[in-house]
Amino acid sequence: MKWNLRLTAANKGIWKASELQRSLAEHGLVISAGKMSGLWSGQPVSLKLEDLDVICVVLGCEIGDLLIPEPGKVSRPGQQAGVQEATTGSMVAPAVVPKRRDGRSLPPM
Numbered sequence: 280m281k282w283n284l285r286l287t288a289a290n291k292g293i294w295k296a297s298e299l300q301r302s303l304a305e306h307g308l309v310i311s312a313g314k315m316s317g318l319w320s321g322q323p324v325s326l327k328l329e330d331l332d333v334i335c336v337v338l339g340c341e342i343g344d345l346l347i348p349e350p351g352k353v354s355r356p357g358q359q360a361g362v363q364e365a366t367t368g369s370m371v372a373p374a375v376v377p378k379r380r381d382g383r384s385l386p387p388m
Contacts, residue, residue: 281347282322284334291338296320299337308333 293299296319300310308330310318317323335342 281349283345283347284318287338287340287344291340302337303333306333306337
């Protein structure tokens with residue numbers, strides 16, 4: 280997911296993090312300067328769903344305006360995103376390793 284707060288705020292005429300921070304506080308969401316800096320300048324480490332609700336109300340936007348999906352970055356286990364086999368153009372499936380159901384490992388081969 281791509282975090283798009285800054286562009287969404289700019290589309291609503293909010294150009295500074297401090298402006299948004301004041302507006303959020305007016306709606307009951309008090310954010311520290313450090314956390315606001317993280318929200319404004321990059322990808323937030325964590326964010327409560329309730330906080331997202333307040334941000335959407337203040338900016339008059341939908342959640343899809345703030346979070347933009349990036350499905351191309353998702354890969355299957357054991358693969359790099361977007362890596363394809365040169366000859367067939369298809370994705371290579373990871374090798375399947377059988378496991379015992381009783382929790383014990385298989386004997387060495």
